Amino acid sequence: MFKNFSVRDTFDQPKAPPQFTVEGFADDTNPLIPKRDDLYVFDRIKLRDILAFAADPMGDAMWIGGPYGAGKTSIVTQTLSRLNWPTMCFSWHKRREFADLVGHQAIVGGQTKFVHGPLPVCMTHGYALVINEADRGDAGELVGLNDILEGSPLVIPETNEVIHAHPKFRLFVTANSMGSGDASGLYATSIQVLDPAFLDRFRFISVGYLEPDIEESILERVAPKVPQAIRENMIKVANDIRRLFLGGEDGGSELSLTMSTRSLVRWARLTVAFKGAPNAVGFALERAFSNRAEPEQRQAIHQIAADVFGDLWEAN
Structure with a gap:
C-alpha cells in the first residue's frame, strides 16, 4: 500500500543524499492524486518543509502563507502528486461553514442520504486535505477543526459515525496572511483574524515569488x-x-x-x-x-x- 520514494530522484534534487527517502502511496491510479506538472521546479527549502510534514506531522497541521500568485497550493499538490498521495482541495470563503467540510444531506436514488464531505473522506482514507484561502471566512467556523487536530475523532450526528483519523491524514491550509490579520493593507477587506487557539495547532511556512x-x-x-x-x-x-x-x-x-x-x-x-x-x-x-x-x-x-x-x- 505504501512505498518509499527517493527525494533525489523523485523531486530532481541532485544535492539530496541518495539515502533520503519519504513514504508515499504505491497506488498511482487513484483519481484524487493531483495532476503532475513535469515542468514544475521545486524550491529546495520549501520542499524540505513539506516533506518533513508529510513524513511526520507530529500532531500538527501545516499553514502556508504568502501573497497571491506565489504558488502556495501548487507546492503542496506538486509534492503530493509525486508521492501518489490522494488530495482534496477545498476553497474557504465567508459563506463557508464547518458543516461544509463534514458533509450534507442529498437525494440519492430517491432517498435522502448523508454524503460525506472532504474532511471525513480524507480522515478515513488517509488523504491530504488542502483548505485554500483559510483566512477569508468566518473565524469561528474553522475552530471546529481544533478537536480533530488534537487527535479526537470526528463525530457526525446525522449518521452517528465516529471517524478516527487515518495515520496518513494530513491537513494543509493556504492563506494570504499568517492568520493574525493583514498588516500590508493588500487584503484589508477580505482577510480575517483567526482564533489563536486554532493557529496554535499549525506549523508555518511562508512562500514568496520564485527566484x-x-x-x-x-x-x-x-x-x-x-x-x-x-x-x-x-x-x-x-x-x-x-x-x-x-x-x-x-x-x-x-x-x-x-x-x-x-x-x-x-x-x-x-x-x-x-x-x-x-x-x-x-x-x-x-x-x-x-x-x-x-x-x-x-x-x-x-x-x-x-x-x-x-x-x-x-x-x-
Missing part, C-alpha cells in the same frame, strides 16, 4: 523558442509588477493585481503563438495578463514593460 533563476529555468523549458534576453526581460517585468503590487514597508500598493508564475508562463507561450503579430511580446502580454487590469493600470503595466525591454519592445 529569477528558477523562473528562467521554467521559461526555458516551456518556451525555448523565446530568446533568452526576452525571457529575462519578462521576468524583470513580472518582478517590477510584483513590487508595485506588494508596495513598501508601509503598504501603499500601486497595482491591484500581480503576475504569478502561471501568468508569466502564459505570456511566454503566447509570445511564441503570436510570433507573427506586430510587437508579439506586447500582444501576448495583453492576452496573458494585462487585459484584465483597469485601463490606467494596464497602461502602467505596459509602460513598465516598455522601460524594461527598451529597444526590444517594439522589435519583437
Whole structure:
C-alpha cells in the first residue's frame, strides 16, 4: 500500500543524499492524486518543509502563507502528486461553514442520504486535505477543526459515525496572511483574524515569488523558442509588477493585481503563438495578463514593460 520514494530522484534534487527517502502511496491510479506538472521546479527549502510534514506531522497541521500568485497550493499538490498521495482541495470563503467540510444531506436514488464531505473522506482514507484561502471566512467556523487536530475523532450526528483519523491524514491550509490579520493593507477587506487557539495547532511556512533563476529555468523549458534576453526581460517585468503590487514597508500598493508564475508562463507561450503579430511580446502580454487590469493600470503595466525591454519592445 505504501512505498518509499527517493527525494533525489523523485523531486530532481541532485544535492539530496541518495539515502533520503519519504513514504508515499504505491497506488498511482487513484483519481484524487493531483495532476503532475513535469515542468514544475521545486524550491529546495520549501520542499524540505513539506516533506518533513508529510513524513511526520507530529500532531500538527501545516499553514502556508504568502501573497497571491506565489504558488502556495501548487507546492503542496506538486509534492503530493509525486508521492501518489490522494488530495482534496477545498476553497474557504465567508459563506463557508464547518458543516461544509463534514458533509450534507442529498437525494440519492430517491432517498435522502448523508454524503460525506472532504474532511471525513480524507480522515478515513488517509488523504491530504488542502483548505485554500483559510483566512477569508468566518473565524469561528474553522475552530471546529481544533478537536480533530488534537487527535479526537470526528463525530457526525446525522449518521452517528465516529471517524478516527487515518495515520496518513494530513491537513494543509493556504492563506494570504499568517492568520493574525493583514498588516500590508493588500487584503484589508477580505482577510480575517483567526482564533489563536486554532493557529496554535499549525506549523508555518511562508512562500514568496520564485527566484529569477528558477523562473528562467521554467521559461526555458516551456518556451525555448523565446530568446533568452526576452525571457529575462519578462521576468524583470513580472518582478517590477510584483513590487508595485506588494508596495513598501508601509503598504501603499500601486497595482491591484500581480503576475504569478502561471501568468508569466502564459505570456511566454503566447509570445511564441503570436510570433507573427506586430510587437508579439506586447500582444501576448495583453492576452496573458494585462487585459484584465483597469485601463490606467494596464497602461502602467505596459509602460513598465516598455522601460524594461527598451529597444526590444517594439522589435519583437
